[in-house]
Amino acid sequence: MGKRSQWTFFGVALLLVLLVLAGCARKPPQAEAPKPSAPAATKPSAPPAPAAQPAGLTPEQIEKAKKIWTDRCEGCHGPTRAGATGPALLPETHGGAKDEMLINTITDGREGTAMPAFKDRLSADEIKLMVQFIKTVPPDKPPTWGIEEIEGSRKVYLTKDQLPKKPQHKHRIENIFFVVERDVSKGAFIDGDTFEVIKEVPFGFAIHEIEYTHDGRFGYTVARNGQVVKFDLYALDAVAEARVCLNARGVAVSDDAKYVIVGCYFPFQMVILSGEDLKPLKVVPARGANPDGKEVDSRVAAVAWSGKHKVFLAALKEAGQIWIVEPKEPDFPVTKLEKAGRVLHDFFFDESGDYWMGAAQQSGAIVVVDVKNRTIAASIPTGKQPHPGIGAFWRLKDGRQVAGTVHIGEGKLTIWEVPTWKVVGERV
């Protein structure tokens, strides 16, 4: 593929990211409150996972909630509350969600989804009880989601031999958008020339990220319920799918399309899959010493593929560590960079591809990973809760490279120079 078309794909990919974000942000009014399945930008104060608060419920109340669960919720949200048609509802996934959002959802249901309204079947007190139950009471048997469960959920729709040799439709491949229809658990392929909705596809609850293969033919979506779908732009359909965790955030694919990595919020793990058919190859528990030296389970925030250095990168949110995964070696060894910062979030590469820069939100800093030398190159104090999103870097007239971030904690834009890591500008 020529340079130009690569850029086209990059452009498309960028737009898609924006569309995904737009999709995330488009929520029904009752879902306005921050919740685990909302984009990071709208949940600045989400508490560090797992921190299940001690339940303020009496044993009788817990028994009652369990009964309601079995009678009315289990069918869609699963007996261990790990999710099925509906998302997982656990202290780990919803401990930080706003009561109001949960109460409204259970009371009125969610229009256009399978979530029914319970206002005629449960009293207001029973609904409040269910909310406290979801937020604070762990399931009797903690749900696990390992290789076996992933493999059990996996479906292959098109094997290598069944893949079409040429596009099965008249639309221009390089001009097809994938748009997330978050609240109806769907995505839609849209023709970028005619704006026609070509097809809607059920790719999971709240699709959060999409990554494309280098040749632009295949895409991988990851939904908040942990469902990963590989789709083919020739067939305009799913190639394979698997549920890789109960709550997922990000996906990255190696440039040879052999490997896919998924960063999970719950269980605390990252999962390496075959890029061809999503066969699970390795589950890596995300646990490590946080900046205070305490061993913690950690959500996995950003994941990325370094095309230049041929490694996967992952940012462990609560552990404050950067993990570098070697896909070329057997068993996918991990190099761990500790004490990168507190509450890691979004990351992006600089122009050279040598540096991976991202938010350490609670440190009020941007941390810089030197991917080539496998070190933390810098920690740049920028402001309260930096949130770079997909990031931005550019060149000044004098040729210097700079990059910037905005913040959630204050209305501030901070710009620093690459690679001296000096702050060169601020706008409040």
Ligand code: HEC
């Ligand atoms: C017929 C299936 C079904 C049943 C029964 C059901 N749910 Fe749901 N529920 C869903 C689906 C599907 C969603 C996701 C809706 C969406 O796409 O926004 C959902 C979403 C939710 C959410 C919002 C989660 C989030 O992160 O946005 C809560 C809370 C919830 N359900 C609680 C319950 C409770 C409590 C019960 C039992 C009293 C219950 N549900 C019964 C299908 C169901």
